[in-house]
Amino acid sequence: HAAFQDVSHMVIFGFGFFLTFLKRYGFSSTGFNLLIIVLGVQCSVLTEGLLLFLLQRQNEGGLKRITKATVSTTAVVISTGAVLGKTNPVQLILMTVVEIIVFYMNRWINKTFLQVPDNISMMHVHLFGAYFGLAVSSRFSEPSPRSEKNASTPKSDLLSMLGTLFLWVFWPSFNSVLAVNKSKAIYNTYFALAVSAVTAFVLSVLTTKDGKFRMTHIHSAVLAGGVAVGYAERSIEYPWIAMILGLLASVITVLGSCCLQRCLYPALKIHDSSGVHFTFGLPGVLGALAQVVLLLI
Numbered sequence: 001h002a003a004f005q006d007v008s009h010m011v012i013f014g015f016g017f018f019l020t021f022l023k024r025y026g027f028s029s030t031g032f033n034l035l036i037i038v039l040g041v042q043c044s045v046l047t048e049g050l051l052l053f054l055l056q057r058q059n060e061g062g063l064k065r066i067t068k069a070t071v072s073t074t075a076v077v078i079s080t081g082a083v084l085g086k087t088n089p090v091q092l093i094l095m096t097v098v099e100i101i102v103f104y105m106n107r108w109i110n111k112t113f114l115q116v117p118d119n120i121s122m123m124h125v126h127l128f129g130a131y132f133g134l135a136v137s138s139r140f141s142e143p144s145p146r147s148e149k150n151a152s153t154p155k156s157d158l159l160s161m162l163g164t165l166f167l168w169v170f171w172p173s174f175n176s177v178l179a180v181n182k183s184k185a186i187y188n189t190y191f192a193l194a195v196s197a198v199t200a201f202v203l204s205v206l207t208t209k210d211g212k213f214r215m216t217h218i219h220s221a222v223l224a225g226g227v228a229v230g231y232a233e234r235s236i237e238y239p240w241i242a243m244i245l246g247l248l249a250s251v252i253t254v255l256g257s258c259c260l261q262r263c264l265y266p267a268l269k270i271h272d273s274s275g276v277h278f279t280f281g282l283p284g285v286l287g288a289l290a291q292v293v294l295l296l297i
Contacts, residue, residue: 006177013163014166014167016030022156043101048065078129079132080092081133082276127288138271171223174226197225200218204221221249223280225247228245229245232245232294241294252278
């Protein structure tokens, strides 16, 4: 199935390369990423099967179940971005199992008590993964700034940017794979991504002293529109709403990457290795607020 293939490519190739930003963890990030995904998909299928059995509900088709399991595992991969360079494989495997179980419990609460539709509750992966990763990251000591574990090289940055491009290309499929109106979800996501990419380049020039592009800004901000629009795609009727959402998400991401690391992180003792907070967390909060506003309107 084409949509499942797109999601699978995005999660394995996109996030696999996205996490190659540390020079000592290039091979392990892509390898651990595959291990986390295959383990996470199995845990997701088992957890969902157990929940359906306990609630005495009927199982869905095999392809939809494995697609939902792959999307769910994205939360763990995003969390890995916050703790990479500080954890060993055993800790990552333990985090995968615990996070999948907690994520499914969170989805069940959303669907049962808050009446959140299934496809919207699944889009909470970005928000959940970012803040779960930050919570785990706060329990580990921060590597020293001069440590090789905390350094990157031009080659590792290039590979990480390649992962961002993979994610950018496949993001419309990711947002639309469980949507009711797939075509609307695809074009809303594309418009939001396009505007967030343009905004990222413009803001990168404006926020640097020498007026040059900084790939750290672009690496984070080009995906922000896709994250934000994932929540509200069902309620967006006009492309300009998606474009405004992409613009705001990109602005929040670039300003967050400038301000949060200087002000908030030292105070809260958070060390976010790949910036998942302002790449996935803050745009996720914006998307959730936009969904509430659009529903009220």
